[in-house]
Amino acid sequence: MxxxxxxxxLFNLRNANKRNNLKLSQxxxxxxxxxxxxxxxxxxRGNYAVLTEDxxxxxxxxxxxxxxxxxxxxxxxxxxxxxxxxxxxxxxxLKPKTTEEVSNILAFCNDNRIAVCPQGGNTGLVGGSVxxxxxxxxxxxxxxxxxxxxxxxxxxxxxxxxxxxxIDNALEEHGLMAPLDLGAKxxxxxxxxxxxxxxxxxxxxxxxxxxxxxxxEVVKADGEVIDLLSTLxxxxxxxxxxxxxxxxxxxxxxxxxxxxxxPPKPRAVNLAFLGLQSFEHILxxxxxxxxxxxxxxxxxxMIDASTLDVCTDNLKLKSPLSQYPFYMLIxxxxxxxxxxxxxxxxxxxxxxAEEYILDGTTTNEINKMKxxxxxxxxxxxxxxxxxxxxxxxxxxxxxxxxxxxxxxxxKLANEDTVRISGYGHLGDGNIHxxxxxxxxxxxxxxxxxxYVYEYTSDLRGSISAEHGIGFRKPKYIHYSKSSGxxxxxxxxxxxxxxxxxxxxxxxxx
Ligand code: FAD
Ligand code: MLT
Ligand code: ZN
Numbered sequence: 001m002x003x004x005x006x007x008x009x010l011f012n013l014r015n016a017n018k019r020n021n022l023k024l025s026q027x028x029x030x031x032x033x034x035x036x037x038x039x040x041x042x043x044x045r046g047n048y049a050v051l052t053e054d055x056x057x058x059x060x061x062x063x064x065x066x067x068x069x070x071x072x073x074x075x076x077x078x079x080x081x082x083x084x085x086x087x088x089x090x091x092x093x094l095k096p097k098t099t100e101e102v103s104n105i106l107a108f109c110n111d112n113r114i115a116v117c118p119q120g121g122n123t124g125l126v127g128g129s130v131x132x133x134x135x136x137x138x139x140x141x142x143x144x145x146x147x148x149x150x151x152x153x154x155x156x157x158x159x160x161x162x163x164x165x166x167i168d169n170a171l172e173e174h175g176l177m178a179p180l181d182l183g184a185k186x187x188x189x190x191x192x193x194x195x196x197x198x199x200x201x202x203x204x205x206x207x208x209x210x211x212x213x214x215x216x217e218v219v220k221a222d223g224e225v226i227d228l229l230s231t232l233x234x235x236x237x238x239x240x241x242x243x244x245x246x247x248x249x250x251x252x253x254x255x256x257x258x259x260x261x262x263p264p265k266p267r268a269v270n271l272a273f274l275g276l277q278s279f280e281h282i283l284x285x286x287x288x289x290x291x292x293x294x295x296x297x298x299x300x301x302m303i304d305a306s307t308l309d310v311c312t313d314n315l316k317l318k319s320p321l322s323q324y325p326f327y328m329l330i331x332x333x334x335x336x337x338x339x340x341x342x343x344x345x346x347x348x349x350x351x352x353a354e355e356y357i358l359d360g361t362t363t364n365e366i367n368k369m370k371x372x373x374x375x376x377x378x379x380x381x382x383x384x385x386x387x388x389x390x391x392x393x394x395x396x397x398x399x400x401x402x403x404x405x406x407x408x409x410x411k412l413a414n415e416d417t418v419r420i421s422g423y424g425h426l427g428d429g430n431i432h433x434x435x436x437x438x439x440x441x442x443x444x445x446x447x448x449x450x451y452v453y454e455y456t457s458d459l460r461g462s463i464s465a466e467h468g469i470g471f472r473k474p475k476y477i478h479y480s481k482s483s484g485x486x487x488x489x490x491x492x493x494x495x496x497x498x499x500x501x502x503x504x505x506x507x508x509x
Pocket of ligand 3: 199200424425432466
C-alpha cells in the first residue's frame with residue numbers, strides 16, 4: 001500500500017514549480033582546485049596571440065575598466081568549471097552589455113587572433129565553458145534584459161545572459177513558464193541553455209530547444225551580427241540557420257538574443273515519488289504512466305539507491321520513503337486538479353495492485369514537492385562531496401537504459417571507487433551515469449573511457465544526450481557521429497570561424 005498518500009485539494013498556482021533556488025555561483029572556488037587542464041590532458045596550445053597590455057587597453061576603452069576583469073583572484077571562478085573537473089588560466093574576463101559590444105570584441109579578437117571562450121552561467125558539465133589555456137572569457141552575465149513577453153502568443157524575447165530562473169519568474173506574471181527546467185536554473189543562462197541545447201526535467205512534455213527556440217540573434221567570429229530573431233511559430237523560408245547555433249557550444253558564434261516559445265503555466269501540478277524493486281518494474285511503470293497519464297504526464301525520472309544516498313548521506317536531505325533499490329518521480333501538469341489527481345491515483349492504485357510499485361507518496365503541496373524535487377535536482381551537488389566525479393550522460397535504448405551501471409560495476413570491481421550509480425531522464429531514454437572516487441586518477445579514467453563510449457555506441461546510443469561534447473569528449477564524437485557528418489561540421493566551423501578563435505579545443509576532434 002502507499003504509506004504516505006498525501007493529497008491536498010488546494011493548490012497554490014502562483015508558486016507551483018518554484019522549486020530550485022540553488023545559487024551555484026556562491027560556491028567556494030579556493031578549495032580543491034583541479035589540476036590545470038593543459039597538464040592533466042597534455043593539450044598543445046593553439047597558435048593564438050598572447051594577450052598584451054595593448055589588447056587589454058582596447059577592451060578597457062570599449063567596456064570601461066569595471067567590465068574588464070584582470071585581477072587573478074577574481075578571474076579564478078571563470079577558469080574553473082562547476083564540478084571542478086577542468087581549469088584554465090585566463091587573465092582577462094570581458095563583460096559586454098550589448099550586441100554591439102560583443103560584435104566589437106569579436107571583430108578585434110578575430111583580427112588579432114585572440115582565442116575567446118564564451119561563458120554563460122558556467123554550470124556546463126563537459127568542460128566547455130572555461131578556457132583550456134589563456135583564452136579571453138566573454139561572459140554574458142551583464143546581458144540580462146528581458147525585452148518582451150507576449151501573453152497571447154507566449155513568446156518571450158530576451159538577451160542571452162538572462163538567468164533561467166529569472167525568466168521563469170517574469171513569465172509567471174503572465175501566466176506562462178519556461179519550457180525547460182533544470183537543477184542549475186538559479187545560475188544557468190538562457191544563452192548557455194541554447195548553446196548546449198539543454199534538456200532538463202520537462203523535456204518529455206515540452207520538447208527540446210530546437211522546438212521552443214523561435215529565433216536567435218548571433219554574432220559571428222568576425223563580429224558580424226546575424227539577425228535570426230524571428231518570433232514566428234511557422235517560417236519555412238529557406239534554411240533554418242538558428243538550429244546550427246542550438247547545441248553548438250559557442251564554437252560557431254555567440255548567441256546574444258533569444259526568442260522563446262513558452263507554454264502556459266499549469267494550473268494543476270501533482271508529484272509522485274515511488275519506491276520499486278527492479279529496473280524491470282521501472283519499465284512497466286514508465287509504459288503505464290505514458291498510457292494512463294498521457295497528456296498530463298510532464299516528468300518521468302528515475303534514481304537508483306546508491307544515487308539517492310548522495311542526497312541523504314552527503315547532503316543530509318530526508319527521503320519520504322524507506323529504502324528501495326530504485327525510485328521514480330512522476331509529475332503531472334494539467335488544468336484541472338481534481339481530474340489530474342483522479343488519473344494519478346487510479347494509475348498508482350493499479351500499479352500497486354499489480355505490484356509494480358512497492359511504496360510511494362503523492363503530493364501537490366508546494367513545500368513537499370520542493371522537498372521531493374530536491375532529492376532529484378541536488379544529485380549533481382551531492383556527488384561532488386564524494387570527491388572527483390567521472391560523469392557520463394548517454395542515451396540508450398529504453399530496455400538497456402540501466403544496463404550500463406551493472407556493466408561498469410563489473411568492469412571496475414577491483415578499482416578504488418566511492419560509488420558507481422545511475423539516475424536520469426527515464427522518459428527521454430537519457431541516463432546520467434557516474435563513477436565517483438576520492439580523487440582524479442588517470443588509471444580509472446583509462447578503465448572507464450573509451451569503454452563507456454564503446455558500450456553506448458554498440459547499442460546505437462548517443463555518447464552525449466544533453467550536456468554536449470565540450471572539452472571532455474571531442475575525441476569520442478565519432479562513436480555517435482559518422483565521418484561524413486564530422487566532415488560537414490568541420491567545414492561549417494571553417495566557414496563561420498576561419499581562424500578558429502571561438503571556443504578552441506572544444507566539440508570538434
Ligand atoms: P555555460 O556552462 O556557461 O556554457 C555552456 C556552453 O555553452 C559552453 O561551451 C559555452 O562556451 C557555451 N555558451 C554559453 N553561453 C553562450 C552564448 N551566449 N553564446 C554561445 N555560446 C555560449 N543540463 C541539461 O541539459 N539538463 C539538466 O537537467 C541539467 N541539470 C544540471 C543541474 C546542475 C546542478 C548543473 C550544475 C548542471 C546541469 N546541467 C543540465 C548542465 C548545464 O546547466 C547546462 O548545460 C546549461 O544549459 C548550461 O548553461 P550555462 O549558462 O551555465 O552555460
Ligand atoms: C541532471 O539531470 O541532474 C543534470 O543533467 C545534471 C547532471 O547530470 O549532473
Ligand atoms: Zn540531466
